[in-house]
Amino acid sequence: MSKAKLQYHCSACGCLHSKWSGQCSDCGAWNTLEESLNLPTSKQVTERTGNYTGEQAVIRSLQEVSLHESPRIPTQQAELDRVLGGGLVAGSVILMGGDPGIGKSTILLQTLTELTALDSLYVTGEESLQQVGLRAKRLGLPTDRLRLLTETCVENILNLAAKEKPGLMVIDSIQTIFTDHLQSAPGSVSQIREAAAKLVRFAKQTQTTMFLVGHVTKEGTLAGPRVLEHMVDTVLYFEGDPGGRYRILRAVKNRFGAVNELGVFAMTEHGLKGVSNPSAIFLSRHDEPVSGSVIMVTREGTRPLMVEMQALVDQSHGNAPRRVTLGLEQNRLAMLLAVLHRHGGISMFDQDVFINIVGGVKISETAADLPLLLAALSSFRNRPLPADLVVFGEVGLAGEIRPVPNGEERLREAAKHGFRRAIVPKGNQPRQPIEGITVEAVSRLEKAVQAVM
Numbered sequence: 001m002s003k004a005k006l007q008y009h010c011s012a013c014g015c016l017h018s019k020w021s022g023q024c025s026d027c028g029a030w031n032t033l034e035e036s037l038n039l040p041t042s043k044q045v046t047e048r049t050g051n052y053t054g055e056q057a058v059i060r061s062l063q064e065v066s067l068h069e070s071p072r073i074p075t076q077q078a079e080l081d082r083v084l085g086g087g088l089v090a091g092s093v094i095l096m097g098g099d100p101g102i103g104k105s106t107i108l109l110q111t112l113t114e115l116t117a118l119d120s121l122y123v124t125g126e127e128s129l130q131q132v133g134l135r136a137k138r139l140g141l142p143t144d145r146l147r148l149l150t151e152t153c154v155e156n157i158l159n160l161a162a163k164e165k166p167g168l169m170v171i172d173s174i175q176t177i178f179t180d181h182l183q184s185a186p187g188s189v190s191q192i193r194e195a196a197a198k199l200v201r202f203a204k205q206t207q208t209t210m211f212l213v214g215h216v217t218k219e220g221t222l223a224g225p226r227v228l229e230h231m232v233d234t235v236l237y238f239e240g241d242p243g244g245r246y247r248i249l250r251a252v253k254n255r256f257g258a259v260n261e262l263g264v265f266a267m268t269e270h271g272l273k274g275v276s277n278p279s280a281i282f283l284s285r286h287d288e289p290v291s292g293s294v295i296m297v298t299r300e301g302t303r304p305l306m307v308e309m310q311a312l313v314d315q316s317h318g319n320a321p322r323r324v325t326l327g328l329e330q331n332r333l334a335m336l337l338a339v340l341h342r343h344g345g346i347s348m349f350d351q352d353v354f355i356n357i358v359g360g361v362k363i364s365e366t367a368a369d370l371p372l373l374l375a376a377l378s379s380f381r382n383r384p385l386p387a388d389l390v391v392f393g394e395v396g397l398a399g400e401i402r403p404v405p406n407g408e409e410r411l412r413e414a415a416k417h418g419f420r421r422a423i424v425p426k427g428n429q430p431r432q433p434i435e436g437i438t439v440e441a442v443s444r445l446e447k448a449v450q451a452v453m
Helices: 042-049 078-084 104-114 129-139 154-164 189-206 227-231 278-282 330-344 366-381 407-416 445-452
Strands: 005-010 033-038 093-097 120-124 148-150 168-172 209-214 234-239 246-254 262-268 271-274 293-300 303-315 323-326 351-357 389-391 421-425 438-442
Touching (some): 033 189, 078 262, 093 227, 104 168, 104 209, 189 209, 293 366, 303 366, 303 407, 323 330, 330 366, 351 366, 366 421
Parallel strands (some): 093 234, 389 421
Antiparallel strands (some): 234 246, 246 262, 262 271, 303 351
8 A cells, every 4th residue: 555645734724735834835824834644536535434334325315314313322420421412322422621630531431441331442542551450440440341452553543443343432542643644743733633533434434432532722622623623523521620529521512412511520539420419519508698609590501500609899909900700701790890880880990800600610601690790799898698599690781681591490490409589580580489489580780789789
């Protein structure tokens, strides 16, 4: 077999070059040429790669397509099954990212050792077999059915996997895998793209479920080309402090389930254990009411979640007051403080405002607007809010309080945890009273301020 020829393409304009240079001659961009394979065309490519099913491609109507859904395989991890959408799907490729030490290898090792319905293969390019064995022994995992492989060449991995025929494979990590067809170092953009393409093609042809472990950058995004996320079926992110106890697994892409689904794990001496009632760990339950603290009900995927939002408003001693948020978008804080000044008559232009979500949860939905303003106002006035109060709602630029999805489900979750009073948008007022909780619906920001102050 002749060696594949190399070419270089510009990541800015896509122009192809036969050799590398510092500047693209077509668009003039600097340092944008990346190595790639100059693959043969037509029949040669079809014979070498084939399609995903190994059959010749034909055009069919939708009526001829079987809509029977294959049964999912449980992973014995309830929180992981929730994030995946109910379990593993044959032939699916799952990309898992997170900070170093967050628990990616631990949860996958637990899954492979506890899953008896499939033959598994753990491919490690970062650790030796002894290191993996010592971790499994330290966690007290059954290792009688665990198959291990230490290899970084993707061609060797696929040849051995074709003989082993595992039902579940783990590649730890994709940044260490390389192909012999490229001369660049492992971890480069071209190596990651080509290696991932070969692994995805193998998974689809053989109906092998595959986990790819990915590194993250300082900004918290997956390292490597952005196209890597488009090549896989599911993208999972581990969130949380590696030094803390709790971990949050979030699905940001899922072709077989709901996106933004969330699973909560606790790191113990025996590995990661699922948390069945995550709302309890995000609530501080102070001994006495404190100013700047408010409870809100957020919704992650299909699960309502109780979280505590804390605010600290203090006199600013600099020229520009600070606006700092942890778990929320910082620009939205500045916008909401302007709305509070305009429609609530309360100005904080000379105050430093700090907002924190307890437990390391990241909230992206607009239901946090009203709790944020009420928490900041409570800290600014030094007036604690009632301990049995729960708040949620979106705040518009005109000062209106807009409804949020699944309002009645959020209220039932709050009542289940013992909250007796709720301030919600008028559009979320339940049609029938909810036992155990009094709902106060407001339509304007000034009404909400009057209700608590």
